[in-house]
Amino acid sequence: MTNIPALTVRQNPDIKYLGKLLGDVIRAYGGEELYKRTEYIRSTSVDRHRGLADLEAIDPGLDALTLDETTAFVRGFMLFSLLANLAEDRQGVAAEEGASVEEAVAKLADEGVDKDAVLALLDKALIAPVLTAHPTEVRRKSMIDHKARIAELLLMKDSGDQATPEGDILDDAIMRQIALLWQTRPLRRERLFVTDEVQISQSYMKDVFLPVLPRLYAKWERVLGARLPNFLKLNSWIGGDRDGNPFVDADAMREALSRAAETVIGYYLMRVHAMGAELSISTELSEVPAEVIALADASGDDALSRKDEPYRRALSGIYARLSATHLKLCGHVPGRPSSIQAQAYDNPQQLREELAILAHGLRSGGSGVFATSGALGRLIRTVELFGFHLATLDMRQNSRIHERVVAELLKEAGVEADYLALDEAARVKLLRAELANNRPLVSPWADYSEETAKELSIIRAAAEAHQKYGPDVITNYNISNGESVSDILEVYVLLMETGLYRAPKDEDGAPHCPVMAVPLFETVADLENAPEVMTEFFAIPEMQQLAKSRGHQEVMIGYSDSNKDGGYLTSTWSLFKASNALTPIFAQTAIKMQLFHGRGGAVGRGGGSAFGAIKAQPKGTVAGRIRITEQGEVIAAKYGTRDVAEANLEAMTSAVLLNSLEPDNNDQKVQASFASAMDSISQVAFAEYRDLVYGNDSFRTFFRQMTPLTEIAKLKIGSRPASRTKSDKIEDLRAIPWVFSWAQARVMLPGWYGVGQALTADGDMAKLQDMAASWPFFQATLSNMEMVLAKSDMGIAARYAELVEDPDIGQAYFNRIRSGWDQTRDILLEITDQPHLLAKSPALFNSIELRLPYIEPLNHLQIELIKRLRAGEDDPRIGEGIQLSLNAIATALRNSG
Numbered sequence: 060m061t062n063i064p065a066l067t068v069r070q071n072p073d074i075k076y077l078g079k080l081l082g083d084v085i086r087a088y089g090g091e092e093l094y095k096r097t098e099y100i101r102s103t104s105v106d107r108h109r110g111l112a113d114l115e116a117i118d119p120g121l122d123a124l125t126l127d128e129t130t131a132f133v134r135g136f137m138l139f140s141l142l143a144n145l146a147e148d149r150q151g152v153a154a155e156e157g158a159s160v161e162e163a164v165a166k167l168a169d170e171g172v173d174k175d176a177v178l179a180l181l182d183k184a185l186i187a188p189v190l191t192a193h194p195t196e197v198r199r200k201s202m203i204d205h206k207a208r209i210a211e212l213l214l215m216k217d218s219g220d221q222a223t224p225e226g227d228i229l230d231d232a233i234m235r236q237i238a239l240l241w242q243t244r245p246l247r248r249e250r251l252f253v254t255d256e257v258q259i260s261q262s263y264m265k266d267v268f269l270p271v272l273p274r275l276y277a278k279w280e281r282v283l284g285a286r287l288p289n290f291l292k293l294n295s296w297i298g299g300d301r302d303g304n305p306f307v308d309a310d311a312m313r314e315a316l317s318r319a320a321e322t323v324i325g326y327y328l329m330r331v332h333a334m335g336a337e338l339s340i341s342t343e344l345s346e347v348p349a350e351v352i353a354l355a356d357a358s359g360d361d362a363l364s365r366k367d368e369p370y371r372r373a374l375s376g377i378y379a380r381l382s383a384t385h386l387k388l389c390g391h392v393p394g395r396p397s398s399i400q401a402q403a404y405d406n407p408q409q410l411r412e413e414l415a416i417l418a419h420g421l422r423s424g425g426s427g428v429f430a431t432s433g434a435l436g437r438l439i440r441t442v443e444l445f446g447f448h449l450a451t452l453d454m455r456q457n458s459r460i461h462e463r464v465v466a467e468l469l470k471e472a473g474v475e476a477d478y479l480a481l482d483e484a485a486r487v488k489l490l491r492a493e494l495a496n497n498r499p500l501v502s503p504w505a506d507y508s509e510e511t512a513k514e515l516s517i518i519r520a521a522a523e524a525h526q527k528y529g530p531d532v533i534t535n536y537n538i539s540n541g542e543s544v545s546d547i548l549e550v551y552v553l554l555m556e557t558g559l560y561r562a563p564k565d566e567d568g569a570p571h572c573p574v575m576a577v578p579l580f581e582t583v584a585d586l587e588n589a590p591e592v593m594t595e596f597f598a599i600p601e602m603q604q605l606a607k608s609r610g611h612q613e614v615m616i617g618y619s620d621s622n623k624d625g626g627y628l629t630s631t632w633s634l635f636k637a638s639n640a641l642t643p644i645f646a647q648t649a650i651k652m653q654l655f656h657g658r659g660g661a662v663g664r665g666g667g668s669a670f671g672a673i674k675a676q677p678k679g680t681v682a683g684r685i686r687i688t689e690q691g692e693v694i695a696a697k698y699g700t701r702d703v704a705e706a707n708l709e710a711m712t713s714a715v716l717l718n719s720l721e722p723d724n725n726d727q728k729v730q731a732s733f734a735s736a737m738d739s740i741s742q743v744a745f746a747e748y749r750d751l752v753y754g755n756d757s758f759r760t761f762f763r764q765m766t767p768l769t770e771i772a773k774l775k776i777g778s779r780p781a782s783r784t785k786s787d788k789i790e791d792l793r794a795i796p797w798v799f800s801w802a803q804a805r806v807m808l809p810g811w812y813g814v815g816q817a818l819t820a821d822g823d824m825a826k827l828q829d830m831a832a833s834w835p836f837f838q839a840t841l842s843n844m845e846m847v848l849a850k851s852d853m854g855i856a857a858r859y860a861e862l863v864e865d866p867d868i869g870q871a872y873f874n875r876i877r878s879g880w881d882q883t884r885d886i887l888l889e890i891t892d893q894p895h896l897l898a899k900s901p902a903l904f905n906s907i908e909l910r911l912p913y914i915e916p917l918n919h920l921q922i923e924l925i926k927r928l929r930a931g932e933d934d935p936r937i938g939e940g941i942q943l944s945l946n947a948i949a950t951a952l953r954n955s956g
Contacts (some may be wrong), residue, residue: 073146073213074909077237078139080230084238085135093128097135100916108912121919126936129920130943136913137947138240143913144696144953145206147906148703149213155710158670161282163713172720174283183610184290184683185653186715188698188708189453190263191690192256192297200259201243203695207266209236210700246942253298253311254318260297261322263694264449267704268293269326272444273437275708289443291712294535294686296453301517302539303457303793309516312452316524316532319449320388324381327410328393330438331378337434338370338417351420354413359399370417377413380404388447388527406529407446414439448532454521454574455537456514458546464511465490465549468500468556471507483543490548491599494555494562494570501556515556521574522557530573537615537655541578542585544595547602550576562601569604577655581617583625583745586637589614590644597648611651611684614641618658619794626748626813631840632741636734638680646679655686668842669707673714675839681718687711696953725833733830733837736821744817751812751875752789759789761872764863766800767925770941802850803948804859805918806876810847815883818890827890841887842900848884849896849907850952853877855918862925914951917944 086094100121124132157166164177212233215223223232272291280287298315301307340347347369355369358376365371379401385393387403404410418435466478475481475489493500501515524532536550551572554560560572580589593614597603606612616637622630638654645652658672669687689697698704752758763769789797801808818827830837856873863869884896897904921944928937 071143071146071905071909073149074143077142077146077209077233080234080237081135081138081142081241083234084241085131088238088241089131089135093131096124096128097132100132101136101913104912104916108915121916121923124920126934126940129924129940130936133917133920133940133943133947134241134245136917137245137943137950138237139913140910140947140951141202141206141240142209142237143910144950145210145213148696148700149210155668155670157717158706158710158713160279160709160713160716163716164282167716167720170722172722174285176720177716178283178285178287180683180716180719181290182288183651184288184715184719185686186291186684186712187294187451187686188689188711189294189296189655189686190260190450190694191295191300191688192253192260199243199245199247200262202240202245203699205236205240205243207700209233210702212236214702245946246939253304253306254314256297257315257318260295260694261318261449263698264293264295264319265322265326267698267701268450269323269441269445271701271704271708273440275705275712276440277437279712289440290683291708292444293450294453295450296455296537296688299452299533300455300537302455307517308513309520312454312517312520312524316448316452316528317389319452320447320528321385323445323449324385324388324447325393327438327442328378328381328385328395330434330441331374331381332395334434334438335371335374335378338374338421339368340370341367342369343367345424348420348423350416354416359401370420373413373417375399376401377410380413381410384410384447404447407442411439411442414442446529446531448528451531451535452524452533453535453537454517454533455539455579457539458541458549460510460514461538461546461549461553464514465552467508467511468552469493471502471505472500474500483545486543486545487548487599490545490552491601493552494548494560494601497555497562499556500552514553518553518559519557521554522559525559525573533574535577535613535655536574537577537579539579539581540585541580541615542588542592544592544599547576547578547596563604569608570601571608572605575609575613577613577615579615579617579655579657580637581620581624581657583621583629583633586616586621586633589616589637590640593641593644597644597650603648603650606648606650611653612645613653613655613686615655615657618656619798622809623789623792623794623797625745626752627810627844628744628814628817628840629741629748632737635677635836639677642677642679651682651684652680653684653686654680655688657688658690668839670710670714671835671839671842673711674718675835676718677836678718678723681715683715683719685715730834732826733834736823736826736830737837740817740821742817743820744813747813747816747879751872751879757868758872759787760865761863761868762789762800763787765859765869765873766804766806767921767941767945768796768800770925770928770938771796771799771803771945773938773942799949802952803918803921803945805850805852805855805914806859806880807847807851808876811844811851811883812876812879814844815879815881815886818886819882824889828892831890841891844883845887845891845896845900846903846907848880848887849904850911851880852911852915852918853880855915858919858922862922862929910951914948917947917951920944921948 082094082098085097089097157163164174167177168174212223212229216229216233220229222228227235272293275291276287298307298312342352351369351373354376355372358372358374359379360372360375362372365375375397376399379397379399380403382393382397383401383403385391414435418439421435462479466475469475469478469489474493478486478489481489507515521533536554538546538550541547551560551570554572554574554576555562559574561570563570578589578592580586580592593612597606616634618630618634621633624630625633641652641654654676656672658669673681673685696703697707798809821827831841832838853876857877860869860873863872888894888896891899893899897907921941924937924940924944928941
């Protein structure tokens, strides 16, 4: 990247403050010598990066570090990046202009769309972030917790407080938290299990989502002047996603659901207890409705001290019923059980009804002081959103496993001896025949394979969950490699075995199934084939009836594998075209389309601004309904604190409103010409990418030796393996380590390669500039790519290329990559008319420029340590240093996986 004068990089005051405290901690706990060496390396790197010193004139000081000092140094730079992330989030670096619901409603009003139209959309809307357990969160939860505590203390400081509520001086308290960070082991010693991933995700649900969502609804209701339906909900597939993860089984799913119930019911108990302390209304001083009195009398609370306090007595009864519900669903009493014997709630609706009686009672008296019901109103909203399940759990499995299981069931039942040998038409005919009756295929006397038995047990667990927690607990079943209609029907056949799918009772009736089978189209070919698959699916009368009875049908589109398969531009364009092509197919059947976007954290896996990405979706493809995966480190980045989570959830919601309701004023002929140009550009980009990555088997050797892929596989950052098979083929490698490895080596190849060559080959600069100025899709595509280019560094990447054992292979491939990077940067700057990358995005430019000097020394250290490890040195500090450097670089880059 071109050197930029230092004066253009504006220092965030929080970063300066926290950085000074970190320096004091390093001096206090690491010693004066470590502090001086760290400070020398830091200042030298900053000066070199900003062009204030000659690149070769100053010794960076890295060679002088011992192994012990190396690990300490890496921890220091990692913590600086962690604190810098916190400071930026506080200053709103991640916030985007126009990304609030209030701004979106105002913009729509200016364009002739009134609040009634917004309310009508939201009445049938669904916006759902889906938390997943993909392993790119390299930090331990303890590190994230300390960071969150520092954020809380800084908020107190913002308010003018000098001390914490406990009496600690704020500066001292912040210093102590940084000292705890310094002394906390950042690396996990053991690989995560599914239960660990569940526990981590549910801490975010409890600490962030439970309090934030009701607060957002209250805020939006003030903007729109009406009570809103429950359109923004939390989903998860941690504990239900078993595609490629052998550790997710029936017991793991039961454990995830039980822990979720424990979390949410425990939260309700805490809130009800707090309200019981507050609502001291006496019948001697206030007129209380009969319904409240009746609820109080039925509570079992006969304490004389509360005889005249019906709200408190009613809440005692609610608390007792919640305590009994906790015992029923979780298997043990809560930490603070009730002394009253009570009947457990059958469902969360019963809890809501009793809370609503109290809310109505409060509103009925006085002059409207309790009109909004305060904490009680927020709790009612919380119950509506989270029920007893906390987050709706998705199931996911690969279609190849489904077809093997179904084949075994059909064979054992004497229906079809070789299902796998049938063509698609024969499979569909057979599956439809099975779905036309409610006869089970499974026999209690058959001896099924381990794979089939495991799949049947998890589907039985799903049916049990519906009985135990209600129909909202599991509503979607995602099918990886969803390539055909039979892939969808196979899931319904399996669900029929547990009674979740029921055939219609008569010819005119519709099947019933509370769990929707969702095909996931992942590769470029799958995306191109998606419209044909859905056309054939809706042509089956019973499937169309099932979708109509539900009101919508979901289709999941995958960013990660389509990118690894065809490169950044072709992946992005294929997703756009598939979404567009699906729209008329759904319109013809009058079934609402719901797209589930499988986005990752890095741009190469669909990352980047969710606000920009949603706004850039083709018109008609959102229409108020969208689900988006939130993966790995993105969960901590977007939902690590309540304020940050609120901003991101609001941005997602406002983008849905704008995309769904803004008038389409674009010239359709111009749009068609843009699409035609993109087809040609995409073809060139695809060919360039495929030729590099899959054109010669030697590339896989180059990739594995140039990047720290082997070292990344040793990180204890997830419960699933890095590769789907034991093969070393890139096709079999998961998209996550593919992207993560290129990020560590500062190449970021999945986020840009092939684009520069394709745009240059197009050659029509006036048209490309017009597309960048007026087409949201192209704007978002270039914007995300620009961020990736700004975070990459071909100078550092050249040193990683030296790790390749055959220098001829290493140099040949790297020269090609560097040439492509230069070409991509140059044409991007020409199209966007900028003197340097991110010139028109000063906040993001400052953010990246600030941290690049801190990443560069980490890269150099990582390279040297990898050399030593691969040369056979077995000092455990070398491996630890590499692991720490992976952690530190990922923290600094933020969206690296």
